[in-house]
Amino acid sequence: MQTLTQVLLEQGWDKRVLDDTQFARLVGGTDARRYGLVNRALQAGELLRLKRGLYVMSPRFRQSLPHPFVVAQALLPASYVSFEAVLAHHGWIPEAVYATTSVTPGRKSIRHDVPGYGQFVFHPLALASGYFLSGVQRVELAGQHCLLASPLRALLDLACLRKWEWQGLPALLDGLRLDEDELCSVTHADIVQLQPVYKHQRARDYLDALAGALSSGREAA
Known part of the structure; x- marks a missing residue:
C-alpha cells in the first residue's frame, strides 16, 4: 500500500x-x-x-515552503492579505515584516503561530457591505493562489485599523517611510474605487485628504 x-x-x-x-x-x-x-x-x-x-x-x-500569503489564505479562506505585509511585498515600505497580516470578514482578531513561518494575524475592519474585495486581486504565488490587497488598499486598511487622522503627506512619508514615487503612482481611478469601501467617516476623510494632497502635488510639479 x-x-x-x-x-x-x-x-x-x-x-x-x-x-x-x-x-x-x-x-x-x-x-x-x-x-x-x-x-x-x-x-x-x-x-x-x-x-x-x-x-x-x-x-x-520539497525545496521551499509554500508562500506565507498562500498559507494565510488557507488558514482563513475568506480573508485577504493586507496592511504592512502587502506594503512590504510591493516595495512601498523598506522594512521587513515578520508577521503576515490580513483582513478577516469576522468580528474578532485572530492570531496563529505556525512553526517555520511565524505569526499570522487577521483583523476585522468596518467595511461597507459589498465592498470587502474592492481593490483586492487574486494572485498566483509559487503555483498557488491567494487574495492580495493593492498597495493603496493595504495603506487605507492600515489607516482604518489604526484610526489615523490625516496629518499631511510628509507625516505619512516620514512616519511609515513610504516610497514617495510609489505613492505618487496612485491614480484617480484607484482613489475612486476605494471611496465606498469604509464605513467610518474618519477612514473616508483620510482617503479624501490623501487624494487632495496627491492632486496638489501633481499640480505643483
Whole structure:
C-alpha cells in the first residue's frame, strides 16, 4: 500500500498547502483509513500540521515552503492579505515584516503561530457591505493562489485599523517611510474605487485628504 507521502509526491503536491478534503480526493476510502494515513505521515515527520486539518509536507520532500500569503489564505479562506505585509511585498515600505497580516470578514482578531513561518494575524475592519474585495486581486504565488490587497488598499486598511487622522503627506512619508514615487503612482481611478469601501467617516476623510494632497502635488510639479 502506498503511503500518503508517496501519493502526494506522485501528484506533484509537495509544494502545496494541503487539507483533509484534498486527502479524501487523493486516497479515497473511509475516513478512518485517511486519518490513519495522515497520522502515520505526521508521526514519521513527513507531514507538518499548520493547524487542525491543514498541512504542508516536510522540508525533506520539497525545496521551499509554500508562500506565507498562500498559507494565510488557507488558514482563513475568506480573508485577504493586507496592511504592512502587502506594503512590504510591493516595495512601498523598506522594512521587513515578520508577521503576515490580513483582513478577516469576522468580528474578532485572530492570531496563529505556525512553526517555520511565524505569526499570522487577521483583523476585522468596518467595511461597507459589498465592498470587502474592492481593490483586492487574486494572485498566483509559487503555483498557488491567494487574495492580495493593492498597495493603496493595504495603506487605507492600515489607516482604518489604526484610526489615523490625516496629518499631511510628509507625516505619512516620514512616519511609515513610504516610497514617495510609489505613492505618487496612485491614480484617480484607484482613489475612486476605494471611496465606498469604509464605513467610518474618519477612514473616508483620510482617503479624501490623501487624494487632495496627491492632486496638489501633481499640480505643483
